[in-house]
Amino acid sequence: MLRLAVLGAGLIGREHIARIAGSPEASLAAVVDPSPAAAAIAAAHTAPWYPDFATMLAAVRPDGVIVATPNQMHRDHGLAVIAAGIPVLVEKPIADTLEAAEALVTAAEATGVPLLVGHHRRHSKMIRRARAIIESGQLGRIVAVHGFFWLVKPDAYFDVAWRREPGAGPVLLNLIHDIDLLRHFCGEVASVQAFGSNAVRGFPVDDSCVVSLRFTSGALGTITVSDTIPAPWSWEQTAGENPAYPRTGEACYQIGGTLGALSIPSLELWSSESERSWWQPLQRSRVYDTDADPLVEQIAQFCRVIRGAEPPLVPGREGRASLRVIHAIQQAAATGQRVDLLPG
Ligand SMILES: NC(=O)c1ccc[n+]([C@@H]2O[C@H](COP(=O)([O-])OP(=O)(O)OC[C@H]3O[C@@H](n4cnc5c(N)ncnc54)[C@H](O)[C@@H]3O)[C@@H](O)[C@H]2O)c1
Structure with missing residues (x-):
């Protein structure tokens, strides 16, 4: 059994703790979080609790650490774990600024300590299948992609101060998942344009944003994000990965190529039956795959990385690359x- 510590036992930290508890190959080495609620969670899992990482390290040396603290703390917490020589899975976004992301990637690469980023959707079996369809050429050359993150977060979600501030907000917290997947499907982003708005919630960080993308492949993309629209089109409410979100059966992404179009997460494939013409009926097929819980898959991959069996599926560089696109979107808004991204 590998012993994993969780740093930050909030919304997502508790999800990781539950997955570790259910894992056949990992156990909970410690919960590190100054809040009294975290001490209770540790006790419920008969795991030791520590208010900070240094205190934990003096008592326990885990095989791996999951950093699930607020974005603004990822840099310092990630660097502390790397300095201790312990493999680390840092929640997305890898950091709140590009400089902080750079510091993490540089430290991990200089020391050879594995750094993984929690873009867990890439661990989804359905996403692997979607990527395989795109790579097989069934859609032809990718022309355009469209994505939605439209949902409404309950007002109580914003009782936590850091979620109302720059360094949070749906562009950095949520759109980064979608951007990471669109990069996964279509390759690197070359240019972005965007408009943002905080008109509904009135926080110092935008609640809504519309984005246009040009990929280096020449493909084009549009994506809109808002955490203040009661709507059925978001990963959360369509992918079914977390039963806490009622499932709507709708789509969150459409990917179109010269030979056909794919809807996600249903993996519904539309293609020309004979010639490419609007007079011709389209063939519709559904390549549905039952999905495994990507957070479980992510823990399993973290364990394989710790054992040295494989490299991270989403290494620090990938987390940094997705953050660069988000940073460009924020700049454009x-x-x-228009903001052009330099290669690299
Ligand atoms: N992968 C996903 O789908 C997903 C989902 C939600 C959140 N996240 C990411 O996870 C991170 C945490 O988000 P959240 O919504 O769970 O936040 P949260 O506010 O619910 O939890 C953060 C926790 O960190 C603790 N904390 C604060 N300072 C600390 C310190 N110095 N040391 C240890 N713990 C400390 C807090 O007490 C709190 O329990 C963010 O980066 C967020 O973007 C990822």
Whole structure:
């Protein structure tokens, strides 16, 4: 059994703790979080509780650490774990700024300590299948993609101060998942344009944003994000990965190529039966795959990485690359200008 510690036992930290508890190959080495609620969670799992990482390290040396603290703390917490020589899975976004992301990637690469980023959707079996369909050429050359993150977060979600501030917000917290997947499907992003708005919630961070993307492949993309629309089109409410979100049966992404189009998560494939023409009926097939819980798959991969059996599926560099696109979107929304991303 590998012994994993969880740093930050909030919303997602508790999800990780539950997955570790259910894992056949990992056990909970410690819960590190200064809040009294975290001490109770540790006790419920008969795991030791520590208010901070240094205190934990003096008593326990886990095989791996999951950093699930607020974005603004990922840098310092990730660097502390790397400095201790312990493999680390840092929740997404890898950090709140590009400089912080750079510091984490540099430290991990200089020391050879594995750094994984919690873009857990890439661990989804359905997403692997979607990528295989795209790579097989069934859709032809990818022309355009469209994505939605439209849902409504309950007001109580914003009782936690850091979620109302720059360094949080749905562009950084949620859109980064979608951008990471669109990069996974379509390759690197070359340019972005965006408009943002905080008109509904009135926080210092935008609640809604519309984005246009140009990929280096030439494919185009549009995606809109809002945490204040009661709507059925988001990963959370369509993918069914977390039963806490009522499932709507709708789609959150559409990917279109010269030979057909794919809807996600249903993996419904539309293609021309004979010639490419709007007069011709389209063939519709459904390549549905029952999905495994990607958070469980992510823990399993973390264990394989710790054992040295394979490299991280989403290494620090990938987390940094998705953050770069988010940063460009924020810049484009702030300035009204197109932002070109330099390769690298
Ligand atoms: N992968 C996903 O789908 C997903 C989902 C939700 C959140 N996240 C990410 O996880 C991170 C946490 O988000 P959340 O919504 O769970 O936040 P949260 O506010 O619910 O939890 C954060 C926890 O960190 C603890 N904490 C604060 N300071 C600490 C410190 N110095 N040391 C240890 N613990 C400390 C807090 O007490 C709290 O329990 C964010 O980066 C967020 O983007 C990822």
